[in-house]
Amino acid sequence: MVQFFMEMPIKNFRDERRERIISVARSVFYEVGYAGASMSMISARLGGSKATLYAYFNSKEDLFEAIIREQCGQMADLILAHTGSDDLRASLSLMGRELLTAVMSDEAIRTFQLVIEESYRNPQLAEMFHNVIQSQGRSNLTGLLQAAHDKGQIDAPNVLEATMVLKTLIFGDCHFKRLMNLKSHPTEAQLHRQIDLAIDVFMTYYGREADKAS
Incomplete structure (x- = not known):
């Protein structure tokens, strides 16, 4: 002691x-x-x-990986906090707003841009970035949707596909435009509108009949 x-x-x-x-x-x-x-x-x-x-x-490679792991870990924690919720739609909406805010931040965008800039000279860097995202962020999102499927909140027999669909809906095209410096960070109203639409579309396709009608 x-x-x-x-x-x-x-x-x-x-x-x-x-x-x-x-x-x-x-x-x-x-x-x-x-x-x-x-x-x-x-x-x-x-x-x-x-x-x-x-x-x-x-090495600087180790340092850059630590930066990526820190950022991805923060995003993974956002997702984990909503796993197993009894109110899936509300949890997905809140998680979506938190996640989109995180990936649209100046730090997250600049990190994405650095990886893209370096990817041709150093494909291992892009591979490492992808692997970290897979092992932290995406695996947690898959876990959230698997838990929702197991609880009967959604019908997603192919949960990996559902994960890809949800991530794509949440990011929309605003993330791409932000990466290209074509768009500033969305306003609170714009962010809410995009996430509300994303979750509505996702739940319309994957939600159980009772939830689709809500």
């Missing part, structure tokens, strides 16, 4: 240090791009030695 309390400040310090490294690295990536960033540049921005940086991350 004494050892546990003695280790807590060290662990907290390491966590804070790691978060600061990720934050600084994110700023560097956004400023100069993935190809232009280097561990030396990130270390200089941190104001410490390279040895300290390498104690946490072996």
Whole structure:
């Protein structure tokens, strides 16, 4: 027990240090791009030695993966919070607004853009990005819909297909336009309108008869 309390400040310090490294690295990536960033540049921005940086991350690839995992983890948590809800339509509507707000944020959009910019030179980066999205965000959305199917709230025998349909409806074309810098973040009214329409379409197709009529 004494050892546990003695280790807590060290662990907290390491966590804070790691978060600061990720934050600084994110700023560097956004400023100069993935190809232009280097561990030396990130270390200089941190104001410490390279040895300290390498104690946490072996490469800029590891650092960028940590940024992606952090962002995807936050989105995955949004989905997980609504899994198993008794009011599926209300939960999907709220989750949809939260998820769309997250993926349309400046940080999320810039990360997407960096991966797209680098994908031809570094296809492994795009593959890693896709795998993280699959293992965190999409798997949680599949879990939510599987739980809803098991509870009889929706009829989705092909839950993977239903996941793809719901994600596409939620993102709409506004996410694509945002990636292309053709659209700013939607207003609250626009966001609600898009998600309400998306969930209505989804539930019209997948919802049980009683819920379709609601």
